Structures are given as structure tokens and as C-alpha cells.
Amino acid sequence: MVIYLAGEVDEEVRLDDMTPRQIVAALDKHVVGQRKAKRAVAIALRNRIRRQKLPPEMAVDVMPKNIIMIGSTGVGKTEIARRLARMSDSPF
Incomplete structure (x- = not known):
């Protein structure tokens, strides 16, 4: 299974080749805080x-x-899940 993530410079980056650190960096563009999550x-x-x-x-x-x-309303739980689903081309 190959999963692609559109890069910033119009190149495609394979999610398969991303490290957890790179995945976190991609999430950092959309989710503020929640470093451990x-x-x-x-x-x-x-x-x-x-x-x-x-x-x-x-x-x-x-x-x-x-x-x-788990956490209070509005801390970013759904947004993290939504962004990961989008990155992995999975349904949300």
C-alpha cells in the first residue's frame, strides 16, 4: 500500500517514507500544541x-x-485525527 502526501514544493512525499518526526512536523502546520498526542x-x-x-x-x-x-473540548483531538486521516488517505 502506497500513501502519498502532497509536499510544499508540488512534489509528492510518500507517507510510507516519513519518520514520526516528519509526521509531527506536518501536523504542526495545522494543530497548535498537543506535542505528546x-x-x-x-x-x-x-x-x-x-x-x-x-x-x-x-x-x-x-x-x-x-x-x-481524551481531553477537554476544543484541545484538538478531532483535528489531529482528521489531519492524520487526510494524510493517510483514510476515511474519517
Whole structure:
């Protein structure tokens, strides 16, 4: 599965090749604060992509981690999820 993210200079950057730090930098353009939350979801997304690249017999042993985001109204939980969905071309 190849996921593309449109870059700033009209070039396409593969989300598959992005590090969690680069994913956080992309989220920083749209979400203010929430440093720990952005880092956690970036790592989870990167691990999900890596797991999908494994052969099926190995992927069975690598369990994906789920994330529950809790917090007050208006702190950015939905926006982080919405931006990640857009970056990974997933439905929201």
C-alpha cells in the first residue's frame, strides 16, 4: 500500500517514507500544541505502515496499538485525527 502526501514544493512525499518526526512536523502546520498526542499518533501511524509491509506470517505476531485521546473540548483531538486521516488517505 502506497500513501502519498502532497509536499510544499508540488512534489509528492510518500507517507510510507516519513519518520514520526516528519509526521509531527506536518501536523504542526495545522494543530497548535498537543506535542505528546501528535508524537503518539505519529508513532502509531508509522508502526501501522511498517506492520502492513511485513509478510503475513510475521504480521500476525506484531500487534497494533490503539490510541484513545481524551481531553477537554476544543484541545484538538478531532483535528489531529482528521489531519492524520487526510494524510493517510483514510476515511474519517
